[in-house]
Amino acid sequence: MEENKVVxxxxxxxxxxxxxxxxxxxxxxEKFNEFGFNVVSILTAGDSYSSIWNALVYxxxxxxxxxxxxxxxxxxxxxxxxVVADFFNSKMIINQEVLSHVESFFERRGRSLTELNQxxxxxxxxxxxxxxxxxxxPGMYFHHNEKxxxxxxxxxxxxxGIMESWVLPRMQSVIPVDKIVQKTVLTHGMGESFLADKxxxxxxxLPKTISLAYLPxxxxxxxxxxxxxxxxxxxxxxxxxxxxIIPDLIYGYEVDTLESVVGKxxxxxxxxxxxxxxxxxxxxxxxxxxVPGSSAYFLGSIIAYANSIKSEVLGVNSDVIALHGAVSQExxxxxxxxxxxxxxxxxxxxxxxxxxxxGGTDEKPxxxxxxxxxxxxxxxxxxxxxxxxxxxxxxxxxxxxLNMLRLSLINEFISESK
Numbered sequence: 001m002e003e004n005k006v007v008x009x010x011x012x013x014x015x016x017x018x019x020x021x022x023x024x025x026x027x028x029x030e031k032f033n034e035f036g037f038n039v040v041s042i043l044t045a046g047d048s049y050s051s052i053w054n055a056l057v058y059x060x061x062x063x064x065x066x067x068x069x070x071x072x073x074x075x076x077x078x079x080x081x082x083v084v085a086d087f088f089n090s091k092m093i094i095n096q097e098v099l100s101h102v103e104s105f106f107e108r109r110g111r112s113l114t115e116l117n118q119x120x121x122x123x124x125x126x127x128x129x130x131x132x133x134x135x136x137x138p139g140m141y142f143h144h145n146e147k148x149x150x151x152x153x154x155x156x157x158x159x160x161g162i163m164e165s166w167v168l169p170r171m172q173s174v175i176p177v178d179k180i181v182q183k184t185v186l187t188h189g190m191g192e193s194f195l196a197d198k199x200x201x202x203x204x205x206l207p208k209t210i211s212l213a214y215l216p217x218x219x220x221x222x223x224x225x226x227x228x229x230x231x232x233x234x235x236x237x238x239x240x241x242x243x244x245i246i247p248d249l250i251y252g253y254e255v256d257t258l259e260s261v262v263g264k265x266x267x268x269x270x271x272x273x274x275x276x277x278x279x280x281x282x283x284x285x286x287x288x289x290x291v292p293g294s295s296a297y298f299l300g301s302i303i304a305y306a307n308s309i310k311s312e313v314l315g316v317n318s319d320v321i322a323l324h325g326a327v328s329q330e331x332x333x334x335x336x337x338x339x340x341x342x343x344x345x346x347x348x349x350x351x352x353x354x355x356x357x358x359g360g361t362d363e364k365p366x367x368x369x370x371x372x373x374x375x376x377x378x379x380x381x382x383x384x385x386x387x388x389x390x391x392x393x394x395x396x397x398x399x400x401x402l403n404m405l406r407l408s409l410i411n412e413f414i415s416e417s418k
Contacts, residue, residue: 004177005063006032008042009055011070011080012154015044024069024159035168036177036228037065047071052083060147065171070154072137074116081122084151088142090124095138098129102136130166134158139166148175182226183235184215185242186256187249188403192216195249202245206238219396251406258402259287265409266297266347273405274343275301276314276335278326279353279369284398299343304335314338327353327364329381332372336381340374347408348374349401353384355393367393371401375408 008028014020022044029039041062045055052071059066071080085092099121106113120136123129130139130152137153139162150167152159187195192214196203203212209230215222223242225235243250252261266273275285275298285301288294302313307326310316316334324330335350353369360366367386373379384400386393 003064003175004037006037006039006065006067007059007063008032008039009059009066009068010042010044010154011047011052011055011068012044013047013077016046024154024156027156027160028067028069028163031163031168032067034180034182035172036180037171037175047077047079049079049083052080053087056083056087056149060145064146065148065175066150067167068149068151069159072151072153074119074137080151081124084127084140084142085124088124088126088144088149090126092122093125094118094121095123095129096121098123098138101131101138105136130162132158132162133165134161141170178228180226180228181230181232181235182224183232183239184254185223185225185239185250186252186254187221187223187246188219188251188258188399189249190221190246192221195221195246199242199245202238202242207234210235210238218392219399248407248410251403257287257291258399258406260291262402262406262409263288263291263294263297265406267293269409269412270297271346271409272297272299272343274299274339274345274348276339276348276350277301277303278305278310278335278351279355280351280394280398280401281305281355283394284349284351284401287398287402299345302339302342310335314342325364327368327370329370329372329383332370333374333379333381336372336374337379346376347405349405350374351397351401353393353397355397356388356390360388369393369397369400371397371404373401373404373408377412380404380408 008025010022010025015022025042029042032039043055045051056066071078102117102120103113106117117136123138123140128141130141132138132153135153135155135158140151142149148171152162196214206212210225210227213224215224225238227235251258277284282303288298304310304314307321310321310326311318314335315338316331320330320334332350332352335352336348339350340348350372351369354360354364354366356366366388369384369386370381371384372381382404386396
């Protein structure tokens, strides 16, 4: 379908020099694809007249919908409006509705309206003004020579508000789009290539109307099933087949996180959790408490980074540390068991390892991690060998701990239901 092609243009030198990551474009692309539009190009233009002009010419040649973010502020480097006015043979005028909005915006915040701020109300005379409830820079829409142009501020939460309240519903009403259904299956514990091999027969049997995309991240792989002009029932039927092939690897769907899934499982049984962290330095506890309502099951944590804290606060036997080292199965288990006792929790997780980039040995290289879990039906531990990237190791360790708890909870629920 030719009419539903979209080009996304982001304006700003700060993107081109790598000062900020262009999260706007990726978010918009995901939304447009979800709504049945076909994003054919994403480009970034610098803060110069010629760069913006050339980007608009390119967008017009490639798509029926051109969406632009950035450069709508009141400062001298924000020149998008000037280019837009020339591009559409416009003259700039004060829009009274926008001016009233800007005035009330500053009044509610107890701030004076400056002459520079008043420039936000200047818009091309032949545009449709798009309200911006989150800020002062309005969006602008042009329908010119069968092409649709949308201009929005680059501030992410302002752009998202305009997209969801105006752009997506309005463009769906004027541009024919395919009916898109999609669902994302979230997996943990197997790399992309190994996972692809394991589910290859299932993938080969998918109909041509359904496409499968592998979206890997550290320790996780998202499987996105996407179909055009089919029902969600058909997608769900294929996912049910997948669940029978990799039941332990699937931890959720769409926007689920390991921490939110674990939280729901703990709530189902009214279980509590405590944590002891060494190599993860509090990151595991951060993930757990990032879930709203986590106070119903999370009791607290101890960051036992130094060996002395492991012994004096957690009660890990110093002789065990001396004999096996802080990064060992024995220490990880004592950390988990003692934490469970000290907090009187149903479950306790513990992490200890060498996050890097230094501290590794031939016997225990950087990325060596032990995770332990103490629970009402026994204790388990597992050694992981990750890479040499510190932040990646911390992330993988925390998520591996959460997945260990998830599998334990699921297996308990399954055995009780039999």
